[in-house]
Amino acid sequence: MCKKIINGINARIGLDDLIENRLKRYRITKGTNIFYTLGIVAFFAYMLQAVSGYFLVMYYVPHTEYAFSSTQVIINTVPFGWLVRMVHIVASNLMLIVLFMHLVSIFIMGSYKKPREITWIAGGLLILVTLAFCLSGYLLPWSQRSYWATTIATNIPTAFPVVGDLIANILRGGDNVTAITLNRFFALHVAFLPPLFLFIVGLHMFMVWRIGLSTTPFGEHAGEKEAWPESKRADYKSSDPFIKSSYPFFPNFVLKEAFMISVFLAITFFIISFFPTIFLPEAANTPADPLRTPAHIKPEWYFLAPYQMLKLIPNKFFGISIQIILVGIFLFWPFIDLKKERNILKRPVLLSFIILLLVVWAVLTIWGGYS
Amino acid sequence: MGSINNLGGVLLRYLFSALIIVALVLPASADYKEIFEKEFLNQPWGGEMLAESACIECHSSETMDADLQKIPQEWKTSWHFQNNVSCHDCHGGDPSDAGMSMSHQRGFTGSPKYAEVPDFCGKCHIGILSNYLQSGHGKALLFSGTGPNCVTCHGSHNIQKANIDIIYGRRCTQCHSYERAKVIKQALFLTETKMQAIEDNLRKLKADGVILSEEEKTLFRTQAEFRTLFHTVDVSLVNESTDKFAKILTQLEEEIKATFDELRFRRNFSAFLSLLFIVIGVVLSILSKTYKD
Numbered sequence: 217m218c219k220k221i222i223n224g225i226n227a228r229i230g231l232d233d234l235i236e237n238r239l240k241r242y243r244i245t246k247g248t249n250i251f252y253t254l255g256i257v258a259f260f261a262y263m264l265q266a267v268s269g270y271f272l273v274m275y276y277v278p279h280t281e282y283a284f285s286s287t288q289v290i291i292n293t294v295p296f297g298w299l300v301r302m303v304h305i306v307a308s309n310l311m312l313i314v315l316f317m318h319l320v321s322i323f324i325m326g327s328y329k330k331p332r333e334i335t336w337i338a339g340g341l342l343i344l345v346t347l348a349f350c351l352s353g354y355l356l357p358w359s360q361r362s363y364w365a366t367t368i369a370t371n372i373p374t375a376f377p378v379v380g381d382l383i384a385n386i387l388r389g390g391d392n393v394t395a396i397t398l399n400r401f402f403a404l405h406v407a408f409l410p411p412l413f414l415f416i417v418g419l420h421m422f423m424v425w426r427i428g429l430s431t432t433p434f435g436e437h438a439g440e441k442e443a444w445p446e447s448k449r450a451d452y453k454s455s456d457p458f459i460k461s462s463y464p465f466f467p468n469f470v471l472k473e474a475f476m477i478s479v480f481l482a483i484t485f486f487i488i489s490f491f492p493t494i495f496l497p498e499a500a501n502t503p504a505d506p507l508r509t510p511a512h513i514k515p516e517w518y519f520l521a522p523y524q525m526l527k528l529i530p531n532k533f534f535g536i537s538i539q540i541i542l543v544g545i546f547l548f549w550p551f552i553d554l555k556k557e558r559n560i561l562k563r564p565v566l567l568s569f570i571i572l573l574l575v576v577w578a579v580l581t582i583w584g585g586y587s
Numbered sequence: 588m589g590s591i592n593n594l595g596g597v598l599l600r601y602l603f604s605a606l607i608i609v610a611l612v613l614p615a616s617a618d619y620k621e622i623f624e625k626e627f628l629n630q631p632w633g634g635e636m637l638a639e640s641a642c643i644e645c646h647s648s649e650t651m652d653a654d655l656q657k658i659p660q661e662w663k664t665s666w667h668f669q670n671n672v673s674c675h676d677c678h679g680g681d682p683s684d685a686g687m688s689m690s691h692q693r694g695f696t697g698s699p700k701y702a703e704v705p706d707f708c709g710k711c712h713i714g715i716l717s718n719y720l721q722s723g724h725g726k727a728l729l730f731s732g733t734g735p736n737c738v739t740c741h742g743s744h745n746i747q748k749a750n751i752d753i754i755y756g757r758r759c760t761q762c763h764s765y766e767r768a769k770v771i772k773q774a775l776f777l778t779e780t781k782m783q784a785i786e787d788n789l790r791k792l793k794a795d796g797v798i799l800s801e802e803e804k805t806l807f808r809t810q811a812e813f814r815t816l817f818h819t820v821d822v823s824l825v826n827e828s829t830d831k832f833a834k835i836l837t838q839l840e841e842e843i844k845a846t847f848d849e850l851r852f853r854r855n856f857s858a859f860l861s862l863l864f865i866v867i868g869v870v871l872s873i874l875s876k877t878y879k880d
């Protein structure tokens with residue numbers, strides 16, 4: 217019976233052919249390593265966010281009177297609502313860690329170089345979209361923490377002369393964070409950002425598929441002389457030495473990806489089980505109160521470094537301009553770093569630069585966390 | 588191509604120097620924090636509460652007697668401060684107008700005399716006032732001026748949340764033997780410990796993200812009612828009511844226990860899921876070994 221159905225489908229769309237030509241014949245070179253699975257883990261985490269998000273939206277009420285209590289209903293009354301909400305919270309944080317590792321490993325392996333500049337830029341935009349997801353989602357529970365963190369965040373654009381107030385007012389829909397802001401952020405979080413994300417991630421993954429995964433610049437399989445378009449990869453009988461030392465995308469590489477996804481899920485549930493409050497400090501359990509400023513307002517950990525940097529720079533406008541310039545440099549990095557050499561060990565300046573950057577980031581994060 | 592290449596190098600060098608300058612200069616400007624907080628946390632809608640009242644400003648200034656100057660500081664540690672009960676809520680007067688603030692025309696009532704204190708506090712704590720006035724303490728204050736007033740037991744400016752630790756040797760033996768105090772403390776003890784345990788558990792649950800607001804309200808109401816009862820200083824009345832309170836509290840205890848059970852289930856359930864994915868991961872990695880690269 218089952219077989220019949222499969223055969224039926226096969227006859228119509230050519231399933232075997234798809235698997236054979238698109239998956240099995242698609243080759244991955246041996247120069248890849250486990251870090252090449254991080255992108256798919258991030259993608260999976262995003263899908264997990266989407267699915268858990270659908271269930272949250274079924275009970276969440278985007279209204280200042282009910283937002284907080286509806287999240288309470290989700291975790292206390294809705295069957296397994298707690299699991300859905302915890303997955304949404306914990307996986308979103310883990311996803312950022314995965315994304316960060318993806319970004320750093322790509323940087324260290326020099327995979328952003330020609331012809332993968334567009335892939336990099338699309339990836340950079342994806343990080344920005346992800347942060348926008350985090351920021352907008354953060355306000356939704358309408359807790360003390362979310363309310364005040366959003367107050368700070370939406371005040372930041374006011375540092376710009378002339379247009380600053382306008383931008384802040386558009387973000388908030390008024391002079392301060394109100395019910396209008398809540399509705400705007402809700403719309404961003406569930407309506408504007410998802411299709412934007414899908415579009416960019418589609419481009420990103422299409423580029424990866426089309427150009428082919430890079431190989432690491434380290435080790436015996438190092439160095440890819442030229443990019444490997446999809447058409448070439450399918451031709452596995454070719455005498456190209458790369459193809460000789462390659463293995464099929466399916467099932468070999470897919471199994472590695474599935475393995476990393478299980479690791480991701482195991483860690484997610486481990487945290488939900490043993491550290492359930494790690495991302496939910498006390499201020500997250502108190503309804504928002506616009507008249508009462510909590511003693512310590514801190515942004516989430518991933519915003520701590522830029523926040524601390526803003527705090528350190530006495531002139532707001534200067535501080536924000538630096539950050540925007542840094543984001544610009546980050547986005548267009550492949551066009552700034554034009555050296556052909558992909559092995560970062562052979563580029564001491566770049567190596568010390570990236571180490572310095574990571575150290576500064578870590579120091580700022582810790583500093584911001586404790587001040 | 589070459590020039591773009593150069594551009595990259597130049598930009599990189601600028602970035603480097605900028606970072607180093609920022610790193611060196613910043614710690615030097617020490618007052619950045621205040622500036623920052625003023626600029627980013629300025630919220631016009633929070634102003635009303637944050638505005639220092641004229642009372643506090645003047646009373647904490649150097650022109651004040653050393654004794655009196657401590658008062659605003661004491662008040663800032665009090666439960667009243669946390670509940671937005673300020674100077675003028677107790678003493679009357681106008682906190683928005685420094686010149687006229689202590690004028691009787693603006694409702695200023697001054698500092699209450701010893702026997703006036705119960706009425707002074709009773710403006711807000713009505714139930715307690717009426718119990719107090721019927722008690723041996725209240726009657727003694729009214730008729731002979733010998734009873735303790737609210738300030739004797741609670742203080743005036745550093746008033747904290749109340750509990751039975753207020754009843755202790757030195758305070759209660761000023762006028763009579765501790766025997767009387769001890770008897771009533773014992774009568775309160777059982778119910779108080781139960782309420783304390785429930786309060787602690789509710790706080791623990793809240794830290795775990797479970798807010799039982801109905802239960803919190805019930806506890807709060809019960810506590811207020813029970814603690815009001817103390818002010819009758821009538822041991823037999825307290826003993827008679829203990830059963831009634833015990834019933835309410837036992838029900839709360841059961842609900843809390845059920846919630847803890849639920850939390851335990853949640854922990855076990857997600858631990859199970861975690862284990863499941865560890866097993867799946869192991870199976871997958873064995874499976875992927877069987878495919879030769």
Ligand code: HEM
Nearest residue numbers: 252253254255256258259327336339340342343424429430
């Ligand atoms: C939601 C965010 C993202 C998703 C879902 C995602 C997904 C993926 C996937 C599935 C791959 C192919 C396999 C791999 O190397 O892991 C990939 C590769 C790549 N990603 Fe991302 N990515 C994201 C963010 C980023 C970011 C932030 C950057 C850097 C700015 C980036 C840059 C790249 C580059 C350059 C490649 C090509 C790597 C190569 O060919 O070796 N991606 N991404």
